[in-house]
Amino acid sequence: MTAIPYTTVIGLEVHVQLKTKSKLFCGCSTEFGAPPNTQVCPVCTGQPGALPVMNQRAIELALLTGMALNCRIDEVTKWDRKNYFYPDLPKGYQISQFDQPICGAGYLEFPDPDQPEKLMRVRLTRAHLEEDAGKSMHDEAAGKADSRIDLNRTGTPLLEIVSEPDLRSAQAAKAYLTELRLLLTFLGVSDCNMQEGSLRADANVNLHIEQDGRSIATPIVEIKNLNSFRAVERAISYESQRQYDLWKATGQELGRAPKQTRGWDDTAGVTQPQREKEESSDYRYFPDPDLVPIRITAAQLSAAEKALGELPSAARQRLETTHELKAYDADVIVSQGKGMVVYFDKAIEAGAPARRVSSWLQQDVLRTLNEKNLTIEKFPVTAKQLAELLIAIEAGKLDNSRAKTVFAFWLEHPKADLAMAMNELGIETVDDGVLETLCRELLEEHPQIVEQVKAGNLKGLGSLIGAAKKKNPNADPKQVRDLCQKLIMSN
Amino acid sequence: MKLEELSAVELGRRIAARELSSREVTLYFLDRANRLDGELNAFIHIDSEEGLRLAESADNAISHGDVASPLAGVPVAIKDVLCTSSMPTTCGSKMLEHYQPPYTATAVKNLTRAGLVPIGKTNMDEFAMGGSTETSHFGLTRNPWAKDRTPGGSSGGAAASLAAGMVPLSIGSDTGGSVRQPAAFCGVCGIKPTYGRISRHGLVAFASSLDQVGPLAHYVEDVAAILQLLSGHDNRDSTSLKQPVPRFTAELNKSLKGIRVGVIHEHLEHEALDSEVRAAVLDGQRVLEDLGATLVDVTLPHTKYSVPTYYLVAPSEASGNLSRYDGVHFGFRSRVSAALESPLDAMIARSRSLGFGAEVRRRVMLGTFALSAGYYDAYYKKALQVRRLIANDYRAAFERVDVLLGPVTPRPAFQLGENTDDPVRMYLEDLFTVGANLAGIPAMSIPAGFTAGGLPLALHLEGPAFGESRLLNVAYQLQQAKFFNAKLAPV
Secondary structure, eight states: OOOOOEEEEEEEEEEEEOOOSBOSSSSOBOOTTOOTTSSOOTTTTTOTTOOOOOOHHHHHHHHHHHHHTTOOOOSEEOOEEEEOOOTTOTTSEEEEOSSSOSBOSEEEEEEOSSSTTSEEEEEEEEEEEEEOOOEEEEOSTTSSOOEEEEOSSTTOEEEEEEEOSOBOSHHHHHHHHHHHHHHHHHHTSOOOOTTTTSEEEEEEEEEEEEETTEEEEOOOEEEEEEOSHHHHHHHHHHHHHHHHHHHHHHOOOTTTSOOOTTOOOOSTTSSSOHHHHHHHHHTTOEEOTTSOOEEOOHHHHHHHHHHOOOOHHHHHHHHHHTSOOOHHHHHHHHHTOHHHHHHHHHHHHTTOOHHHHHHHIIIIIHHHHHHHTOOGGGOSSOHHHHHHHHHHHHTTSSOHHHHHHHHHHHHHOTTOOHHHHHHHHTOOOOOHHHHHHHHHHHHHHOHHHHHHHHTTOTTHHHHHHHHHHHHOTTOOHHHHHHHHHHHHHHO | OOGGGSOHHHHHHHHHTTSSOHHHHHHHHHHHHHHHHHHHOOEEEEOHHHHHHHHHHHHHHHHTTOOOSTTTTOEEEEETTBOOSSSOOOTTOGGGTTOOOSSOOHHHHHHHHTTOEEEEEEOOSGGGOOSSSOSOTTOOOOBTTBTTBOOOSSSHHHHHHHHTTSOSEEEEEESSSTTHHHHHHHTOEEEEOSTTSBOOTTBOOSSTTTOEEEEEESSHHHHHHHHHHHBSOOTTOTTSOOSOOOOTTTTTTOOOTTOEEEEEHHHHTOTTOOHHHHHHHHHHHHHHHHTTOEEEEEOOTTGGGHHHHHHHHHHHHHHHHGGGOSSSSSSOOOOOOTTSSOHHHHHHHHHHHHHSOHHHHHHHHHHHHHTSTTTTIIIIIHHHHHHHHHHHHHHHHHHHOSEEEEOSSSSSOOBTTSSTTOHHHHHHTTTTTHHHHHHTOOEEEEEEEEOTTSOEEEEEEEOOTTOHHHHHHHHHHHHHHTOOOOSOOOO
């Protein structure tokens, strides 16, 4: 039996922890990693009588994100209670947003992983604020041992960004998440650290199978708790195959299979999935009477607009047009984050040629960052230093290999300027007269090479370079080669 | 000297003048409370030690010329729905039988900052759900005027402790009449201020959009004085009013000449209205006319929907507010048999089933139902719409009149046990009081003599939002002209 063609349809729900100092509805710290239950108060532990008071900073960060994601932002937004029992939810309800989220429909554009010169657009349904729950820790090893609950995380502000099911492959889903994380870190609204849980993704996956001229949708499965981008990619790939196999075995289609815990969607292209309707009613959402609706002012919107800064897509565009980088190169630099773009810009500002900066950033700088596990913000060689080095190369004062020596020296001695480094390393520019004397000596010492070159075999010139470096390590290989050839030919 | 016959303001004056010490006043009332409570059960907790400590500290401050307020050194009873870090806070429930809050409610803090001396926590219907103080886990409270009758509820302990002269001041809370109805049944004054006037921070929530703290006292001037200390914006409560607090005592003596008093047709002509209660209202009308007021007939056309609306809004909010009592973080936890299939679900379900009494369970179920899938629009949402209509009725009425006069309850204090098996009949007792909560307006109950059988009668005054000063003015003039219970209950 031959394989039947199908498309994987994916929508992502991403929870991002907003980088506020205090929690969404109380003054407790949001710092990660404190001993359990040390960052709690009557509000976030849900003590009787305690009331939530909104953190204005969370609203600002959500507005900033909404604007960067091209979202519709309504004048009024409000808080709702989502009711469910769970031990790490001390109030028995989560304060969330139901029908009037702070950010409405929007979209995210990013380079298509299959055709980098094209943009892929993923529509966003909404982005809403809500409070995080605590963490339950179960002592699996001990079997019957008690479960423990840490409420430090309870009440941390989350922005849930919900995409439309616009993604068609595991790779595309990963690319979307990568771009979303890049955007959020550009904005500085979140650390987006999946290990610490400051970015969490759930994927809704199903298949559209083409058979006998009709499109069959398989039941939607929500995949939860994906802890790395690789996990997202692998889980979706696996889920696609599983759903395909299941469909071949059972023929189960969307809406016709028996109800599962992960729920179901309506037939593709039609209204909201039925599963969500039922589920949302089970949560018995209603407006939280402890909080007042929020009016978003024009002043808040313009403040957010001013705070946006350059977004990744604009940075890519600028690197390509203003600095004439190839799309691929611009993408590599921008993908490293805002710090790398700032570093690039500073190097250019200091007079370094863009393409040389681009190639050094992608090779020496990136490699060093990876090896030393550093961020560009903490990189010992400043953009100005690097620019000085690249200008010297461009001016022919230094060859690439000597420049790399300086670069390596700087990593150990970050305070030294170029002159100091060259002095320390014994690097100096060889003047023309000295170089000519050196070359003439070389030709006298290697008559057989002179003969070869005269006979048209230029290979021997290479060994002259090695010999020249032994005599004077500062000799520029290209200059030695060119001058030797010229002297032989003119004889 | 019979201190229980003095007003709280007079006690405060004598303490400030050092004619009396707070310690001797506090000891006096503690003695009365301890002596009388065996029969009445108005208190859940009497804290002599903490009361005397606070009294001594008030005396100490006063001896240094530091008189924190006109009521400094005066004892006060606190309804056991307000969190106190120095005393347990049970809400009259087995669920919170051993609960010790880690913080103190703003309202209570405001009182202790003003030098008042909380001496105990008063009995109440469980979680303030009820109108008879019969649903308390700690036993029912008796009406000091007729011990086979209810003191009303839910602030039954607050009103009874006052009527029996166990304290000169008492703090209650009013969600649908819980201050005014017991005040009426016990022959004392009680006010529910404008929604948001007194901070709800630390008031254990029943129905957040309706709950208000309210003081009770024998004298209108005492109500004004303590309301002054309780009121004001609190940044720990988002629904707390930012409006400046007027001087409530300033207008007590203002003439009533020319004020327009609305007579609510739907209340005065209600078929359930007892003839003696009706006669008291007519008497009140005549006294007001004698004082120069003009009577105006007004209509609140949606009155008949107020009880059904209240019994959808309040239980809906309660179902969420009471979700935190799940046996996990605080409160009663049931033991679970290991044979049950889900220990977690069983623990939550059994803790709630055993920790809550029948009335609380009934309202939680009612609210859960009203918010459920498919019923939300028909019940909760519809109730919110009708609530707006009820508020509009009041708004329209207050365009024509300054205050409304009517009955607090359909009849005087009923027999203990009389409504126990008929919750709907019990709910209908709230007929005249829930409107003020639904509309968020201030309302007050003042004594109006006695029935032929010796039961207290009362008048209900309602005013527009922020209109407490006018209510207190009218109440004070009525008190001075005729309606003052000079005698204490025969205990």
